[in-house]
Amino acid sequence: MIHQERMKVVRQQQIAEDIFELTLTGQLVLDMKQPGQFVHLRVTDTYEPLLRRPISIASIDHELKEFTMIYRADGRGTKILSEKHLGEVVDVLGPLGHGFPVEEAEPGQTALLVGGGIGVPPLYQLSKELHAKGVRTIHVLGFQSANNVFYEKQFSELDETYIVTADGSQGTKGFVTDLLKGKAPTFDVFYSCGPTPMLSALEQAYPDKKGFLSFEERMGCGIGACFACVCNTTAATDKEYLKICSDGPVFPRGVVKL
Amino acid sequence: MNRLQVELPGLSLKNPIIPASGCFGFGQEYGQFYDLSKLGAIMIKATTLETRFGNPTPRVAETAAGMLNAIGLQNPGLEHVLAHELPWLEKYDVPIIANVAGTETADYVAVAEAISKAPNVHALELNISCPNVKCGGIQFGTDPKSASDLTAAVKAVSDVPVYVKLSPNVTNIAEIAKAVEAGGADGITMINTLIGMRLHPRTGKPIIANGTGGLSGPAVKPVAIRMVHEVSRNVNIPIIGMGGVATAEDVIDFLSVGASAVAVGTANFVDPFVCPNIIDALPQKLDELGYDKLTDVIGRSHR
Ligand SMILES: Cc1cc2nc3c(=O)[nH]c(=O)nc-3n(C[C@H](O)[C@H](O)[C@H](O)COP(=O)(O)OP(=O)(O)OC[C@H]3O[C@@H](n4cnc5c(N)ncnc54)[C@H](O)[C@@H]3O)c2cc1C
Ligand SMILES: Cc1cc2nc3c(=O)[nH]c(=O)nc-3n(C[C@H](O)[C@H](O)[C@H](O)COP(=O)(O)O)c2cc1C
Ligand code: FES
Numbered sequence: 038m039i040h041q042e043r044m045k046v047v048r049q050q051q052i053a054e055d056i057f058e059l060t061l062t063g064q065l066v067l068d069m070k071q072p073g074q075f076v077h078l079r080v081t082d083t084y085e086p087l088l089r090r091p092i093s094i095a096s097i098d099h100e101l102k103e104f105t106m107i108y109r110a111d112g113r114g115t116k117i118l119s120e121k122h123l124g125e126v127v128d129v130l131g132p133l134g135h136g137f138p139v140e141e142a143e144p145g146q147t148a149l150l151v152g153g154g155i156g157v158p159p160l161y162q163l164s165k166e167l168h169a170k171g172v173r174t175i176h177v178l179g180f181q182s183a184n185n186v187f188y189e190k191q192f193s194e195l196d197e198t199y200i201v202t203a204d205g206s207q208g209t210k211g212f213v214t215d216l217l218k219g220k221a222p223t224f225d226v227f228y229s230c231g232p233t234p235m236l237s238a239l240e241q242a243y244p245d246k247k248g249f250l251s252f253e254e255r256m257g258c259g260i261g262a263c264f265a266c267v268c269n270t271t272a273a274t275d276k277e278y279l280k281i282c283s284d285g286p287v288f289p290r291g292v293v294k295l
Numbered sequence: 296m297n298r299l300q301v302e303l304p305g306l307s308l309k310n311p312i313i314p315a316s317g318c319f320g321f322g323q324e325y326g327q328f329y330d331l332s333k334l335g336a337i338m339i340k341a342t343t344l345e346t347r348f349g350n351p352t353p354r355v356a357e358t359a360a361g362m363l364n365a366i367g368l369q370n371p372g373l374e375h376v377l378a379h380e381l382p383w384l385e386k387y388d389v390p391i392i393a394n395v396a397g398t399e400t401a402d403y404v405a406v407a408e409a410i411s412k413a414p415n416v417h418a419l420e421l422n423i424s425c426p427n428v429k430c431g432g433i434q435f436g437t438d439p440k441s442a443s444d445l446t447a448a449v450k451a452v453s454d455v456p457v458y459v460k461l462s463p464n465v466t467n468i469a470e471i472a473k474a475v476e477a478g479g480a481d482g483i484t485m486i487n488t489l490i491g492m493r494l495h496p497r498t499g500k501p502i503i504a505n506g507t508g509g510l511s512g513p514a515v516k517p518v519a520i521r522m523v524h525e526v527s528r529n530v531n532i533p534i535i536g537m538g539g540v541a542t543a544e545d546v547i548d549f550l551s552v553g554a555s556a557v558a559v560g561t562a563n564f565v566d567p568f569v570c571p572n573i574i575d576a577l578p579q580k581l582d583e584l585g586y587d588k589l590t591d592v593i594g595r596s597h598r
Contacts, residue, residue: 039327041567079565084360084513084541087565130567255353255502257364258564260327262320264340264369265355267348278348278369283324 153231527553
């Protein structure tokens with residue numbers, strides 16, 4: 038069930054260059070069911086900026102009714118969001134979309150989690166849930182540069198973690214696919230969120246593996262009503278198109294035409 | 296007495312608030328939030344004869360107090376709308392206004408004839424104003440003669456009253472309004488979006504894949520108000536006004552310049568409860584202004 042709620046800021050802190058971690062509390066958390074779902078945030082009550090911003094759910098605490106997001110503050114809306122203090126409220130619409138299917142990995146199996154930049158956050162809740170059911174994970178996280186790296190410690194505490202930076206200032210230099218080529222990890226299923234070229238490269242690198250990819254698109258409504266976020270499909274589905282916001286953002290590999 | 300009641304051709308509205316076409320799908324998504332029977336009416340997404348995929352993405356870009364869109368009339372096509380979308384809406388006590396789009400007169404006529412027979416469709420909204428498709432009606436919307444002829448052709452086959460949706464992208468909107476009135480239109484809806492463009496700050500290229508898009512949201516309200524003001528003085532058929540409506544005050548403004556009801560588009564994306572919230576706020580607004588009923592406000596700027 039989707040709700041709209043004015044949720045209270047519990048914590049907000051900068052955790053890397055331009056990267057903020059924000060925790061909100063409210064009833065809406067109780068309806069968060071799946072890692073990889075997102076929320077649509079209105080950051081002001083004025084018309085500037087007008088539209089909501091889609092941000093992934095990075096971790097969920099049902100007991101405390103809290104959830105955390107990690108986001109890059111570089112545009113008009115996210116900058117305003119980064120200035121919200123303890124006790125202030127944020128207008129949240131969510132939880133939205135279909136996330137990563139945790140049930141697709143069996144206990145004892147290994148899952149490869151590949152994230153790029155602001156695609157890394159939803160993998161954190163996913164990894165926690167996979168571990169809770171006894172799935173091993175390998176995390177490969179790509180960033181622009183050492184300054185932008187976040188959650189290395191959190192992921193490392195869960196399992197094997199590799200950092201890749203485009204400029205080589207931390208971890209392996211290059212793209213996540215460069216590291217994967219070298220390491221050739223063995224795994225049963227992969228989950229990924231990040232820029233489309235990265236998702237596309239992964240699909241090509243592992244043609245025989247089961248995989249789930251999370252996509253991004255500019256949105257209007259965020260709930261399936263406006264047809265802003267539609268993507269083309271392949272012959273693998275009988276649907277002629279899919280909406281990233283309500284059918285996704287996560288789809289099985291091979292369904293979205295890349 | 297229902298203070299918010301408005302009677303229009305084909306439409307007995309319990310209040311003047313109507314979600315605008317393309318901003319409310321076919322109702323299902325917003326039906327998760329509130330009872331759609333609360334609405335005055337619903338304008339459903341443009342329907343064309345065949346399924347349309349629409350334009351490449353990105354299809355939307357935010358602008359100052361507004362947004363650009365170039366969806367490209369994506370819709371599942373007439374057959375699907377008749378078989379699935381309209382029947383789903385039948386459980387609500389709300390009249391449907393079917394937005395009809397096409398490429399040529401024959402498409403409009405075919406869609407209008409079939410969709411006007413659906414039991415819950417109480418009026419048609421002829422979309423001759425979509426700026427986002429190469430030949431999707433705007434050629435009808437910018438030429439008085441074509442607009443009038445198309446209106447007459449659709450009127451001839453429709454079982455329900457026909458409203459014509461005007462484009463603001465013209466030099467003389469009153470002329471088009473008079474032409475569709477002469478063609479037999481029962482009412483006018485206005486305005487559709489204003490053609491605009493937003494550039495990516497880094498690349499200097501348009502953000503929207505289509506290049507141009509239609510501007511909507513609070514930013515366009517002054518333009519819409521001016522146009523409704525002008526058209527209402529030039530025609531004798533009712534107007535459903537729209538463009539940037541987000542509050543009860545906005546509704547009062549549109550009624551003041553001569554609209555009989557209003558449609559709410561972009562604001563639904565910002566606040567999914569905007570329509571019921573406006574409906575709830577209207578009685579108090581009338582009290583503040585000292586009016587008994589909503590219809591007393593209509594056209595007060597002209598008096
Ligand atoms: C399903 C989904 C999940 C996301 N999760 C995260 C996350 O966890 N952390 C994070 O930092 N970012 C995430 N993003 C990207 C985030 O939505 C954009 O970075 C953000 O909307 C930009 O807003 P702004 O105010 O900074 O920029 P502005 O330049 O002011 O944005 C202008 C408009 O463009 C839209 N826009 C700009 N960039 C993007 C983009 N990359 N994707 C979608 N819309 C965009 C904005 O929503 C807004 O409507 C996600 C996007 C999607 C679709
Ligand atoms: C995403 C989007 C899709 C739209 N689709 C349609 C459409 O299919 N048919 C139509 O007649 N108008 C369409 N419109 C125009 C609206 O119905 C309305 O005329 C316009 O947006 C102005 O109102 P607003 O400022 O309240 O949004 C669309 C507008 C938006 C923002
Ligand atoms: S954002 Fe409106 S349909 Fe996806």
